[in-house]
Amino acid sequence: MKLTILGYHSATPRANANPSSQILEIRNHLFLIDCGEGTQVQLRKFKISFSKIKHIFISHLHGDHVFGLIGLISTFRLLGRTSDLTIHGPKGIKELIEVQLKLSQSKIDYQLIFNELTGDKSQIVFEDNTVKVASIPLNHRIYTNGFLFSEKPSERRLNAPAAREAQIDKAYFSKLKQGFDVINEVGQLVTNEEVTFDPPKTKSYAYCSDTAYHPTIVPLIHGVDCLYHESTFLNEDEELADKTLHSTARQAAEIAKLANVSQLILGHFSSRYDEENHFLLEAKDVFGMTFLAENGKEFVW
Amino acid sequence: MKLTILGYHSATPRANANPSSQILEIRNHLFLIDCGEGTQVQLRKFKISFSKIKHIFISHLHGDHVFGLIGLISTFRLLGRTSDLTIHGPKGIKELIEVQLKLSQSKIDYQLIFNELTGDKSQIVFEDNTVKVASIPLNHRIYTNGFLFSEKPSERRLNAPAAREAQIDKAYFSKLKQGFDVINEVGQLVTNEEVTFDPPKTKSYAYCSDTAYHPTIVPLIHGVDCLYHESTFLNEDEELADKTLHSTARQAAEIAKLANVSQLILGHFSSRYDEENHFLLEAKDVFGMTFLAENGKEFVW
Numbered sequence: 001m002k003l004t005i006l007g008y009h010s011a012t013p014r015a016n017a018n019p020s021s022q023i024l025e026i027r028n029h030l031f032l033i034d035c036g037e038g039t040q041v042q043l044r045k046f047k048i049s050f051s052k053i054k055h056i057f058i059s060h061l062h063g064d065h066v067f068g069l070i071g072l073i074s075t076f077r078l079l080g081r082t083s084d085l086t087i088h089g090p091k092g093i094k095e096l097i098e099v100q101l102k103l104s105q106s107k108i109d110y111q112l113i114f115n116e117l118t119g120d121k122s123q124i125v126f127e128d129n130t131v132k133v134a135s136i137p138l139n140h141r142i143y144t145n146g147f148l149f150s151e152k153p154s155e156r157r158l159n160a161p162a163a164r165e166a167q168i169d170k171a172y173f174s175k176l177k178q179g180f181d182v183i184n185e186v187g188q189l190v191t192n193e194e195v196t197f198d199p200p201k202t203k204s205y206a207y208c209s210d211t212a213y214h215p216t217i218v219p220l221i222h223g224v225d226c227l228y229h230e231s232t233f234l235n236e237d238e239e240l241a242d243k244t245l246h247s248t249a250r251q252a253a254e255i256a257k258l259a260n261v262s263q264l265i266l267g268h269f270s271s272r273y274d275e276e277n278h279f280l281l282e283a284k285d286v287f288g289m290t291f292l293a294e295n296g297k298e299f300v301w
Numbered sequence: 302m303k304l305t306i307l308g309y310h311s312a313t314p315r316a317n318a319n320p321s322s323q324i325l326e327i328r329n330h331l332f333l334i335d336c337g338e339g340t341q342v343q344l345r346k347f348k349i350s351f352s353k354i355k356h357i358f359i360s361h362l363h364g365d366h367v368f369g370l371i372g373l374i375s376t377f378r379l380l381g382r383t384s385d386l387t388i389h390g391p392k393g394i395k396e397l398i399e400v401q402l403k404l405s406q407s408k409i410d411y412q413l414i415f416n417e418l419t420g421d422k423s424q425i426v427f428e429d430n431t432v433k434v435a436s437i438p439l440n441h442r443i444y445t446n447g448f449l450f451s452e453k454p455s456e457r458r459l460n461a462p463a464a465r466e467a468q469i470d471k472a473y474f475s476k477l478k479q480g481f482d483v484i485n486e487v488g489q490l491v492t493n494e495e496v497t498f499d500p501p502k503t504k505s506y507a508y509c510s511d512t513a514y515h516p517t518i519v520p521l522i523h524g525v526d527c528l529y530h531e532s533t534f535l536n537e538d539e540e541l542a543d544k545t546l547h548s549t550a551r552q553a554a555e556i557a558k559l560a561n562v563s564q565l566i567l568g569h570f571s572s573r574y575d576e577e578n579h580f581l582l583e584a585k586d587v588f589g590m591t592f593l594a595e596n597g598k599e600f601v602w
Contacts, residue, residue, distance in 0.1 A: 012376040013342050037372045038339055041314050061405045063375045071338045074364045075313040092404040099400045103393040104362045105443050142406050 001026050001151065001203045002300045003226065006042035008267035008293035010210075010232050010246075011064055013037050018295065019064035020268060022228070023048055024205060026131050026151055032056045033147060033207050039068035040075050046296050050079060055126060057133070058089030059209055060144035061096065069093075070100045077108050084111040088125050088133075090143045091116040117145055122220055136220050138211035140245045146208035148221060156196040163195040203301060206261070209268050212242065213251035218259045225301045227261040228293070230268035231279050237272075249279040253286035262301070267293035302327050302452065302504045303601045304527065307343035309568035309594035311511075311533050311547075312365055314338050319596065320365035321569060323529070324349055325506060327432050327452055333357045334448060334508050340369035341376050347597050351380060356427060358434065359390030360510055361445035362397065370394075371401045378409050385412040389426050389434070391444045392417040418446055423521055437521050439512035441546045447509035449522060457497040464496040504602060507562070510569050513543065514552035519559045526602045528562040529594070531569035532580050538573075550580040554587035563602070568594035 002025040007018025019036025023043070030052040032039075043050065058066050069087070076085060087093060094114040101108060115125065117135055125145075126133040129152065136146030155177035163176065168190060172182040181191045206221040209230035221227060232246035241248050247255075249266055256264035264287055266279050273279075276292055283290040291299070303326040308319025320337025324344070331353040333340075344351065359367050370388070377386065388394060395415040402409065416426065418436055426446075427434040430453065437447035456478035464477065469491060473483040482492045507522040510531035522528060533547035542549050548556075550567055557565035565588055567580050574580075577593055584591040592600070 011379050013339075013372065015342060015346050037369065038314075038342065041316060041339065045316050063372060063401075063405055063407070066405075067372045067375075067401075068338070071314065071364060071368045074368075078312050096401060096404050100364075100397060103397050104364055104367075106364070 001149070001205055001225070002298055003205065003228075003265075004046060004048065005265075005267070005293045005295065005297045005299075006039055006046065007036050007295075008269070009064075010230075010268045010270050012271070013064075014271070016295065017271065018042055019067075020059075020209060021068065022207070023053075024149060026149065026203075027154070028052070029054070029130055031131075031133075031149065034059055034065040034209070035067075035069040035072060036064045037067040037071075040072045042296075043072075050076065051081065051083065053085070054083060055086050055088065057125070057147050057207075058087065058093055059138070059146060059207070060140060060142050061090055061092055062142060062210070065210075066093070066096070070097055073097060073101075073108065073112065074104075074106060076110065077106065081110045084113060086113040086115055086126070088115040089117065090145070091118045118143075122148075134220070136206060136208060136217050138208060138217070139214040140210045140212065144210060146206060146211070146217070148224070149205045149207075151202040151204065153202050154199045156192070156199050159195050159197055166190045166195055168195065208255075210246060212245040213247050213254070215255065215258060218255065221255075221259045221261065223260055223262075225262045226265065226299060227256055227259065227263070228265045228267060229255055231266045231283065232268050232270050234273065234278055235282055249282040250286055253283035253290060256283075256287040256290070263289040263291065263299075265291050265293055265299060302450070302506055302526070303599055304506065304529075304566075305347060305349065306566075306568070306594045306596065306598045306600075307340055307347065308337050308596075309570070310365075311531075311569045311571050313572070314365075315572070317596065318572065319343055320368075321360075321510060322369065323508070324354075325450060327450065327504075328455070329353070330355070330431055332432075332434075332450065335360055335366040335510070336368075336370040336373060337365045338368040338372075341373045343597075344373075351377065352382065352384065354386070355384060356387050356389065356434075358426070358448050358508075359388065359394055360439070360447060360508070361441060361443050362391055362393055363443060363511070366511075367394070367397070371398055374398060374402075374409065374413065375405075375407060377411065378407065382411045385414060387414040387416055387427070389416040390418065391446070392419045419444075423449075435521070437507060437509060437518050439509060439518070440515040441511045441513065445511060447507060447512070447518070449525070450506045450508075452503040452505065454503055455500045457493070457500050460496050460498055467491045467496055469496065509556075511547060513546040514548050514555070516556065516559060519556065522556075522560045522562065524561055524563075526563045527566065527600060528557055528560065528564070529566045529568060530556055532567045532584065533569050533571045535574065535579055536583055550583040551587055554584035554591060557584075557588040557591070564590040564592065564600075566592050566594055566600060
C-alpha cells in the first residue's frame with residue numbers, strides 16, 4: 001500500500017496548508033480519502049492520475065474534508081471522464097453535490113454513484129477482488145466515519161523451477177496460483193504446496209479523522225499496518241479537544257498503542273501551533289513508531 | 302480604484318492557474334468579484350484584509366466563478382467575523398450556500414445577507430456613499446451579470462490657505478467641503494468656489510465575464526476607466542466561442558473600442574493555449590490599451 005498526503009491541516013486552507021485529503025494506492029487502484037478545498041490542485045501537483053480514481057471516501061461533511069469535492073467532480077466532467085465514480089460518505093452528500101450541479105446547470109456525462117452511510121456500527125462500505133473497506137464510526141460533532149482498508153489475499157506465487165521440474169503443463173499455472181493441486185504431464189498428482197509460495201502478506205490501513213479520543217475503535221483497527229489518526233491539539237489543550245471532539249497527539253498515540261498498530265501518522269493540526277514537531281515529540285512519548293503527515297509525503301508498507 | 306487579480310483562468314484550477322476572482326478597492330472599501338476554488342488562499346497570498354470585504358459579487362453559478370465561496374464564508378466564521386457580509390449574485394446562490402451550511406451543521410455567527418438578482422435589464426445592485434454598483438446583463442449559457450462599479454463624487458477639497466485668508470472659522474470647514482457658502486468671522490459671505498477645489502474625478506470599472514460577444518452592453522459601459530472582458534478563445538476558435546457563448550480576444554477588443562473605454566484587461570483564458578501573449582497581440586490589433594490579467598497583478602487608475 002502507498003499513502004500520499006495531499007493535505008493534513010484542520011479548518012481553513014492557507015498558502016502551504018491544505019485541508020484533509022489523501023490518496024491510498026492498493027495494487028494500482030487509487031482511493032481518494034477526504035477532499036478539502038484545493039485537493040484537485042494537489043492531485044495535479046503530485047502527478048496523480050485523475051482517471052485511476054474510481055472511489056472517493058468522505059469521512060464527514062465539515063468543509064475542510066469536503067469543499068473540494070464539487071470542483072473535482074466538475075473537473076472530471078471537463079476532462080471528458082467516462083468511467084463511473086462512486087462517492088462513499090455520510091447521508092447528505094448526495095444532496096450536497098446534486099444541488100450544486102443543478103444550480104450550475106452541469107450535466108455529468110459519467111455515472112456518478114452515491115453510497116450514503118447512516119449506520120452507527122462498522123459496516124462494509126465497498127468490496128472488490130482487491131480490497132474490503134469498512135467504516136469506523138467515530139465520535140465527532142457531526143456524523144463521522146473513519147475507513148479501514150483491508151487488502152484481500154492475492155494469488156499464490158508460482159515456484160516456476162519447481163513447477164517445470166514437476167513436469168506441469170503451463171496451462172495449469174493459473175490453477176496453481178488459485179491454490180489447486182494439479183495432475184502433471186505423466187499423470188501424477190502434484191500438491192499445490194510443492195510448487196507454489198504463499199502470497200504476499202495482506203496489508204491494511206485505517207484512516208481516523210475527525211474524532212475525540214474514542215477507544216471503542218480499538219478492536220476495529222487492531223493490528224493494522226498503518227493508522228492515520230487526527231491530532232488537532234497538543235496535550236496542553238486537552239480541554240479544547242474535549243470540547244470540540246477532537247484528539248490530542250497523546251490521545252492519538254494511546255489509540256495506536258492500545259490497537260497495537262505498526263505505525264501511526266499524525267495530522268489535522270490546528271493552526272494555533274507554530275511547531276508541528278511538538279505533536280511528534282508528544283506522541284512518541286507514548287508510541288515510538290509515530291510520523292507526521294507532510295505535504296506530498298509518501299508512506300509505503 | 303485599485304484592482305488586484307486573484308485568478309483569471311477558465312474552467313479548472315491548476316497549479317498556477319486560479320479560476321476567476323478579483324478584488325476591487327475603492328477608497329479603502331474592498332469588493333470581491335467572483336470566487337472560484339482557492340480564492341481564500343489567493344487572498345492570503347496577496348495579504349488582502351479578510352475583514353474589509355463586506356460585499357461579494359458573483360457573476361454566475363458556474364463552478365469556476367463560485368466554488369470558493371462556501372469555503373470563504375466558513376473561514377470568515379472560523380476567524381470570528383462579526384460584521385455583515387452581503388452576497389450579490391444570481392437567484393439560486395442563497396440555496397447553494399445554505400444547503401452547504403445546513404449539511405455541514407455550520408452556524409454562521411455574523412449576518413449573511415443574500416441579494417439575489419433575476420432581472421434581464423441593468424439594475425442597481427448596491428449603493429452607498431462611495432459607490433454605485435449596477436448589473437450588466439451578459440449573454441452566457443446560464444444567467445450571468447457583469448458589474449459596473451461607479452465611484453460617487455467625494456467631498457470638495459479645502460483650499461486651506463485661502464480659507465484662512467478669508468477668515469473662516471474652522472468649524473465651517475466641513476460645510477465648505479460639502480459645497481456650501483459660509484459667513485466668515487467678520488460677517489462677510491464667502492462663496493464656496495473661492496476657498497475650495499473640485500473633488501477628484503470619479504472613477505469607474507466594468508467587469509464582464511462570462512459572455513459571448515454582446516454589443517448590447519456597450520451603452521452601459523461606455524467611457525469606463527477600465528473594462529475587464531473575458532476572452533476565453535482566440536479568433537482562430539471563434540466557432541467554439543460562438544458555440545459555448547464565450548468571447549475571443551478580438552471580440553473583447555471590439556467591445557472596448559465601441560465603448561471607448563480607457564483600458565481593457567483580458568482574462569478567462571482557456572487552457573488550450575500555451576501562450577497567453579497571443580491574446581494580447583490579437584486584441585491590440587483592434588484596441589491598443591489592452592493588458593493581460595496576471596496572478597496578483599494590480600491595476601490602479
